[in-house]
Amino acid sequence: MNQDTILVVDDEPNIVRQLSFVLERAQLRVLVAFDGEEALRVVREARPKVVLLDVMMPRMNGYEVCEAIKSDPDLAGTYVALLTAKGQDSDRVKGLEAGADEYIVKPFNPVEIAQRFKELADHDGF
Amino acid sequence: MDSNEQQLAASNRRTRHLVAASPDLLMVIDRSGTFLEVLTPDHPLLWVSAEELVGMNASDLFPPPMAEQVMDFVARCLDTGEPQSFEYGAPEPFLADPPELFEARLVATGEDEVAIIVRDVTARATTFEALRQAEATARDSEARLRAILDTTVDGIISMDSSGVVMSFNRSAESIFGYGDSEVIGQNIAMLMPEPDHSQHDSYIDNYARTGEAKIIGIGREVSGLRKDGSVFPMELEVGSAEVGRDRMFTGIVRDITERVEGQQARKVAERKYQDVFESAIVGIYQASPSGRYLSCNPMMAQILGYDSPEEMVESVTDIAGQVYVDPQVRARYVQLMEQFGQVEAFDAQVRRRDGGVVWLSLTAHSVYEGDGEIARYEGVARDITARKAMELEVEDGRKRLEEANLELREANLAKDAFLSTISHELRTPLTSVKGFAEILQAYGDIEEASRNEFIGIIVNESNRLIRLINDLLDLSKIEAGKMDWEDELVSVRGVIDNSVASTRSLALEKQQKVEITTASGLADVMADPDKLIQVMTNLLSNAFKFSPDGSTIWIEAKSVGSELLVSVEDQGTGISPGDIPLVFERFSQVGDTLTGKPKGTGLGLSICKEIVEHYGGRIWVESEYEAGSRFSFALPVLTGILIP
Numbered sequence: 001m002n003q004d005t006i007l008v009v010d011d012e013p014n015i016v017r018q019l020s021f022v023l024e025r026a027q028l029r030v031l032v033a034f035d036g037e038e039a040l041r042v043v044r045e046a047r048p049k050v051v052l053l054d055v056m057m058p059r060m061n062g063y064e065v066c067e068a069i070k071s072d073p074d075l076a077g078t079y080v081a082l083l084t085a086k087g088q089d090s091d092r093v094k095g096l097e098a099g100a101d102e103y104i105v106k107p108f109n110p111v112e113i114a115q116r117f118k119e120l121a122d123h124d125g126f
Numbered sequence: 127m128d129s130n131e132q133q134l135a136a137s138n139r140r141t142r143h144l145v146a147a148s149p150d151l152l153m154v155i156d157r158s159g160t161f162l163e164v165l166t167p168d169h170p171l172l173w174v175s176a177e178e179l180v181g182m183n184a185s186d187l188f189p190p191p192m193a194e195q196v197m198d199f200v201a202r203c204l205d206t207g208e209p210q211s212f213e214y215g216a217p218e219p220f221l222a223d224p225p226e227l228f229e230a231r232l233v234a235t236g237e238d239e240v241a242i243i244v245r246d247v248t249a250r251a252t253t254f255e256a257l258r259q260a261e262a263t264a265r266d267s268e269a270r271l272r273a274i275l276d277t278t279v280d281g282i283i284s285m286d287s288s289g290v291v292m293s294f295n296r297s298a299e300s301i302f303g304y305g306d307s308e309v310i311g312q313n314i315a316m317l318m319p320e321p322d323h324s325q326h327d328s329y330i331d332n333y334a335r336t337g338e339a340k341i342i343g344i345g346r347e348v349s350g351l352r353k354d355g356s357v358f359p360m361e362l363e364v365g366s367a368e369v370g371r372d373r374m375f376t377g378i379v380r381d382i383t384e385r386v387e388g389q390q391a392r393k394v395a396e397r398k399y400q401d402v403f404e405s406a407i408v409g410i411y412q413a414s415p416s417g418r419y420l421s422c423n424p425m426m427a428q429i430l431g432y433d434s435p436e437e438m439v440e441s442v443t444d445i446a447g448q449v450y451v452d453p454q455v456r457a458r459y460v461q462l463m464e465q466f467g468q469v470e471a472f473d474a475q476v477r478r479r480d481g482g483v484v485w486l487s488l489t490a491h492s493v494y495e496g497d498g499e500i501a502r503y504e505g506v507a508r509d510i511t512a513r514k515a516m517e518l519e520v521e522d523g524r525k526r527l528e529e530a531n532l533e534l535r536e537a538n539l540a541k542d543a544f545l546s547t548i549s550h551e552l553r554t555p556l557t558s559v560k561g562f563a564e565i566l567q568a569y570g571d572i573e574e575a576s577r578n579e580f581i582g583i584i585v586n587e588s589n590r591l592i593r594l595i596n597d598l599l600d601l602s603k604i605e606a607g608k609m610d611w612e613d614e615l616v617s618v619r620g621v622i623d624n625s626v627a628s629t630r631s632l633a634l635e636k637q638q639k640v641e642i643t644t645a646s647g648l649a650d651v652m653a654d655p656d657k658l659i660q661v662m663t664n665l666l667s668n669a670f671k672f673s674p675d676g677s678t679i680w681i682e683a684k685s686v687g688s689e690l691l692v693s694v695e696d697q698g699t700g701i702s703p704g705d706i707p708l709v710f711e712r713f714s715q716v717g718d719t720l721t722g723k724p725k726g727t728g729l730g731l732s733i734c735k736e737i738v739e740h741y742g743g744r745i746w747v748e749s750e751y752e753a754g755s756r757f758s759f760a761l762p763v764l765t766g767i768l769i770p
Contacts, residue, residue, distance in 0.1 A: 014558040014583050018565060021576070025569070056550055085553035086546050107557035111568040 001047045001077060004121050005029040009039040009065070010054035010083065015106075019052060022114035028121060036060025040068055043075060050117060052104075055084040055095070063098040070099035083108070151244040154235065157204055159184035159197050162239060171228075171244060196230075200240050203232040213247065281379035286372060289314045301360070301381050303353035314377070319351040347386075350379065359386045409486075409507035415460060415500050417445040429486070429509050431478035441479070451475040451483055459488070463503055467492045473510065485514040547713045551594055551728065555587040590727070597729040601712075604736045611740070615650040616658060618683045618690060624655075625662035626681070632670040638677055640666075645684040649763045657737045661745075664730040665694040665757045672698035672755070685763065689743075693758035701749040709747055710735045734759070 006028050008019045016032050023030045031046055033039040037059050043051060051069065055062035062082055069075050081102035082095045095103045104113070145152055145165045151172065152165035160183050167176035174182075185193040192214065199210045210232040227250075231243040281298030285291050291314055294306040302309070302317055309316070350360040361380040366373055403410055409426030413419050419439045430449065432438035442448050446456035455474045462469045468491040476486050490505025562580040566572065572580075603609040626633075626640055633640060651658075669679045673696040680695045701709060713728035738745040738759045749755035 012554055012558070014587065015554070015561070017583070018558065018561040018580075022565060085550040085557065091546070106553045107560040109564050110561045111564050 001049055002029065003049050005031060005046060005048040006050040006052065006117060006121075007031045007033060007039065007042055007046070007048040008052045009033045009036070009057070009062075010052075011035055011057045012054070015054070015083075018110045019113065022110045023117065026114045026118035028114075028118060036062065036065045039065050043069060043078065044072075047075070048078070049121070050079045050081065052081050052083055052113075053100075055082055055086065055091070063094060066095070066098040066100050149245075151242075153179070153242045153244070154239050155184065155196075155200055155242055156238045156240070157200060159193065159200065165241075171246065199230070199232050203234050203240050204238065207234055209233045279380070281377075281381075283309075283314065283317075283377045283379065285314050285375050285377070287375070292374070298379060301352075301379060302350065308353075317351055319349050319357045347382065350381070358383050409509075411505055411507060413445060413503045413505070415463070415503065417447075417456070418443060419445065420502055426507060429478075429484065429507065430476065431480050431482065449476045451477055463490070463492045464500065467494075469505075473514070484509055484511045486510065544712070548598065551713060552591070555590045555594070558587040559584050559591070594727040594729070597727045597733060600733050601729060601736065604733070604740070609740075610654075611657065612654045613652050614655065616653050616655045617650050618648055618658075618692060619644050621655060621658045621662055622681055622683065622692070624659050625666050628659070628663055629666045629670060632667055633679075636670060636673070636675040636677075638670055638673060638675070638679060640679050640681060642681045643683070648683060648685060648690065651690055651741070651761050651763060653741050653761070657740075661734045661737050661759065662692070662694075664734050668730070668757070669694050669696035669698065669755075672696065674698070686760070688763055689760040690763050691758060691760045693756050695754060695756040697754045700751040700753050700755055701747065702751050706747060706749060710745070 004027075006023055008016050008023070008030060009032070010016050010019075011034050013034070016034065020030045020032055031042050031048060033042050035057050039051070039053065040060065042048075051065075053062045053065055060068075062084070066080050066082065069078050069080055079102075080100050081104055082098075082100045083104050083106060084091060084095070085106040092103050142165075146167065148166055150166070151169040153161055154163040154165070155161050160181065161179050164172070164176035164179050166172075172179065174187075179187075184196045187193070188196060195212070195214070199212055202208075203210045211229060213227055213229050215227060227247050229245045229247045231245075233241045233243070235241045278295065279297055281301040282293070282295045283291055283298050284293045291309045291312055294304070294309045298309075299305060304317075346362060347359055348362050349357050351357055359382050361382050363378045364375055365378075366375045403423045406423055406425055409423065409429045411419055411422040411426045419442050422435045422438055424435055427433070427435045427438040430438060430442075432441065446453040450456040452475065459469060459472055459474065462472070468489075470489050472488040472490070474486050474488060475483055477483055487508045487510045488505050490503050492500045493502050493504055495501040562584050566577065566580055600609070622642055622644070626642070632638075666679065666681075673679065677697040681693070682695075683690065683692045685691070710731045712732045735745050738761065741761050743759055743761040745757070745759040747755055747757045
C-alpha cells in the first residue's frame with residue numbers, strides 16, 4: 001500500500017482539477033479517475049492509501065465503488081472519503097452503510113482538505 | 127221257610143240292595159251313640175270300613191263338640207219322633223280330600239234306633255257363596271259407578287224422553303250451582319238460557335222421532351245457565367239408550383269457560399302478532415326451498431314492488447331466477463340454510479317487479495318437518511340499499527384516498543429525488559467556484575497560467591449556476607402557472623434568425639455551419655416570441671455542442687396540415703435508443719458526459735417541452751446513435767382569424 005498516494009475520483013473535471021492541485025502542492029502523490037469503474041481499476045493497480053470518492057457518477061456510483069473496495073481483502077486498510085453534493089441525512093447513512101470512513105459534503109474548502117490529508121500522511125494517521 | 131217268610135226275605139234282600147246303592151251314606155245309630163249298622167258299606171264318604179264302624183261310638187269317631195251335637199240330634203229325633211237335619215263341616219281326621227259341607231238327616235227307625243243319612247252338599251254351598259259374592263260385586267260396582275259419577279269432573283245428567291232429569295251428579299251440581307234434589311224431577315230446560323231453553327224439548331222429541339241429532343250424539347259448544355243466573359260456555363255431549371220400553375238420555379257437560387277465555391286470549395295475542403306482521407317496517411316472509419314465497423307481509427311485498435302479499439306470492443314462481451340478480455347468491459343462501467339452518471345479515475341484490483335493483487339484508491332460519499327435512503324458510507328482510515350505497519361510497523372514497531395517498535407518497539419520493547438532484551446540480555458548480563476562489567485566496571504564488579485557468583473556471587461555473595437558477599425559476603413558474611406569456615403574432619422565420627444570431631459564438635467556436643430552409647407563405651403563430659426563441663436556442667446549442675467541428679446543422683420550417691413544423695438536425699453523437707424516452711426528463715443529461723465542455727443544466731429540454739405544450743404543440747426527437755439527431759416541434763396554426 002502506497003502510504004503517500006491519494007486517488008481523486010469525480011466526473012466533474014473542475015473538482016478533480018482543484019483537488020489535484022492542492023494535494024500535489026502538499027507533496028502527495030495524486031492519481032485521478034473520472035468514473036467509478038476507472039476508479040476501481042486504479043485502486044487495484046496503484047493501491048493508494050486514500051480515495052476521495054465522488055458519489056454521483058455515471059457507470060458505478062461512489063457507494064458501489066466504496067463497497068467493492070471495502071469488501072476486497074486485498075484492499076484492506078484503504079481509507080475511503082465520500083464526496084457528495086447530496087447533503088441529506090439519508091445519503092450520509094447510505095455512505096456509512098457502504099463502509100465509508102468519512103463523508104465530505106460539497107462545497108468543501110480544498111485548501112483545508114489538502115492540509116488535513118497532508119497531516120494525516122505525515123503522522124501515518126491513515 | 128213259609129212263602130210269606132220267603133217273600134219277606136226276598137223283599138228284605140231287594141231293599142238291602144237298593145239301599146246299598148244309595149248315593150247317600152246310610153247308617154243306624156242308637157241313643158248311646160253307638161253305630162249299629164252301615165247300610166251302604168261301599169260309600170266313598172266312609173273313612174273306616176263298615177265292619178270297624180259298627181260297634182264304634184260317635185264320641186270315638188268325632189271330636190267332643192261334634193260328637194255332642196250328633197248325640198243331641200239323635201236324642202231329639204228319638205224323643206220327638208220328628209226327623210232332624212243339620213249341616214256340618216268335615217271333621218278331622220278325615221278323607222284326604224274331604225267335602226267341605228255335609229248334610230245329615232236323622233229319622234227314628236225304632237225305639238232306640240235312628241237312621242242317619244249323610245249327603246255331600248259342598249256344591250250347594252259353593253253356589254250360595256257365588257250368589258253372595260255376585261251380590262256383593264253388584265253392590266260394589268254400583269258404588270264404584272256412583273263414585274265415578276260423583277268424582278268425575280264432567281257433569282253427568284240423565285233424563286227421560288220428556289226431558290225430566292233423573293240423575294244429576296256432584297260435578298253437575300258444582301257446575302250449575304244446584305243441589306241434585308233441586309233438579310231431579312224438573313225439566314232439563316232450567317239449565318239452559320234462551321234460546322236453547324225453549325227449543326230443547328223439541329230437539330229431544332225430534333231425535334227420538336227421527337234419529338236426527340240437533341245436539342244429541344255430537345259434542346258441541348252451547349251455553350249453560352247457572353242457578354245464580356250467569357251464563358257460561360259448556361261443551362255438551364248427549365247419548366241415548368233404550369231402558370225397557372223407555373228411552374233415556376244422558377248428557378255429559380263440561381264447563382269450558384277457561385278454555386274459551388284462553389282461546390280469546392290467544393286470539394288477542396294472535397291479533398297482536400298479526401298486527402306486528404302486517405305493519406312491520408321490515409319484510410317478513412316464508413319461502414320454500416324450491417323457490418316460492420309461501421307468505422309475506424305487506425312490507426315485503428312493498429320492498430319487492432308488489433301491490434299486495436297475495437300478488438307477490440302468486441307472481442313469484444322462481445325466487446332465484448325472478449328475484450335474485452345473481453341466482454348463484456340464492457343457491458348460496460339455500461346451501462347455508464341446509465348446512466347451518468340459518469343465515470344472518472345475508473346481503474343480496476334483488477330485482478323489484480319494476481326491474482329496479484335493491485339490496486336486501488336477510489336474517490332467516492329453516493323450519494323442519496317431522497322427518498328432519500326442511501319444510502320452509504322463515505325470515506326477515508331489510509332494504510339496505512341506502513346503506514349499501516353509502517358503504518360503496520365510503521369504500522370508493524377510501525380507495526380514492528388510498529390512491530391519492532399512493533400518489534402523494536410517489537410525489538414525495540419524486541420531490542425528494544428532485545431536491546436531491548437540485549442540491550447536487552447547484553452544489554457542483556458552486557464547489558468549483560468556491561474551491562478555486564479559496565485556492566487563489568490561499569496561495570499567493572500560483573503561476574499566471576494556472577491563475578487564469580482557475581479564474582476562467584470560476585467565471586464559467588458562475589455562469590452555469592446562473593443558467594441553472596434561471597432554468598429552475600422558469601420551470602417552477604411554468605409549473606405554478608406564474609409564467610408571464612406575452613403572446614403576439616410571431617413570424618417563425620424571425621424566431622429562427624434570432625436564435626441563430628444568439629448562438630453564433632458557439633458555431634464560430636467549432637466552425638460549424640447552419641443551413642436554414644423555410645417554406646414560403648408560412649403562417650405566423652400566436653405566442654410569446656421570447657419563449658419560442660428560448661426553445662429554438664436550446665435545440666441549436668445542443669446541436670452545436672454534440673456535433674463535431676466543421677459539421678453542418680440544418681434548420682427547417684414548414685406547414686404540415688394545420689401545424690407549423692420546425693426541426694433542427696445535426697451530425698452529432700446521437701442518442702442511444704434506450705435513452706430516447708429520457709431526453710425530455712429533467713436532469714437526465716443523456717450522453718452529456720463529455721469532459722472539459724460546458725455542461726448543460728439538464729433542464730433545457732424539459733423547459734422546451736413545457737413551452738411547446740403550453741401552446742398545444744408537441745416536441746420529439748429522432749436519432750441515429752453516433753450519426754446524428756433531429757429534434758422537432760410542431761405548433762398548431764391559428765386559421766380563419768383576421769389580423770388587423
